[in-house]
């Protein structure tokens with residue numbers, strides 16, 4: 001295929017039996033990838049044993065158009081087994097799409113430890129376990145593309161989803177560090193925060209929206225980020241329904257006090273409008289660029305009175 005081809009590449013998509021993951025797996029396979037279709041076939045709450053037939057059904061779809069894929073029914077909570085499967089079947093892993101997910105909603109005062117732990121286990125530990133197993137292999141081959149799946153809930157918060165939100169923002173923390181570590185080995189790691197119709201969201205959207213915001217509107221970005229032409233690393237994108245937007249940090253103008261001078265809670269309150277003022281904001285994109293302003297402030301303000 002001309003354009004974005006995955007001939008010779010091996011792609012793992014976790015949670016690929018339904019929704020977004022299925023759409024990603026089909027498209028990677030259509031573009032020539034050999035795909036590990038992982039899915040334990042559970043319910044949306046992560047509470048049942050599941051069935052391997054869910055992953056196999058997607059493999060059957062791929063086989064039907066002449067693509068190559070293998071089904072894997074392991075949980076991402078044992079993500080190293082999924083990577084082992086890819087290496088056993090296809091001998092390499094080029095792209096990992098961490099997509100598997102569940103929801104276990106409860107208001108925070110009613111949330112049990114089990115609710116908390118399963119959300120962290122599937123989303124954050126699952127992304128860790130799978131990526132950690134693929135990472136040495138990618139480092140050795142000096143090639144890798146990893147896509148993490150976050151969520152608007154994770155970025156902005158959502159009542160009843162404290163567990164999910166914590167895990168979903170956590171996966172972007174993983175992305176940001178791995179992007180820095182992976183860069184010199186040509187391993188690029190990015191995060192998407194998708195919006196799509198799926199069984200996870202059918203209670204949230206109207207039937208009309210469910211018919212409109214299909215998973216196929218998220219997949220093109222995932223495929224592009226999974227390709228060798230991927231131009232980004234460490235980035236976060238909101239994607240869905242025909243929109244793709246990059247997100248980034250924004251730092252307000254802020255307040256400054258002389259180095260070595262005490263300041264009080266009352267001073268902080270007085271300076272609140274400056275602390276909240278985004279009219280002269282900047283966009284630090286690394287810990288170094290964030291710290292640079294502090295270093296400059298200390299240098300500039302040593303013994304010098306405030307303007």
Ligand code: NAI
Pocket residue numbers: 014015016017018019020021038039040041042043044046054074075076077099100101102122126149150151152193194195196197198199200201
């Ligand atoms: P879905 O329920 O259709 O698909 C998720 C798949 O993950 C299911 O097939 C499920 O069996 C599988 N899965 C669950 N736990 C697993 C585990 N431990 N190991 C392996 N597979 C497992 O849901 P959807 O919407 O396609 O979600 C995909 C990802 O996108 C999830 O991470 C979800 O949190 C995220 N997301 C989806 C949004 C949406 O609008 N659909 C919004 C924001 C995030």
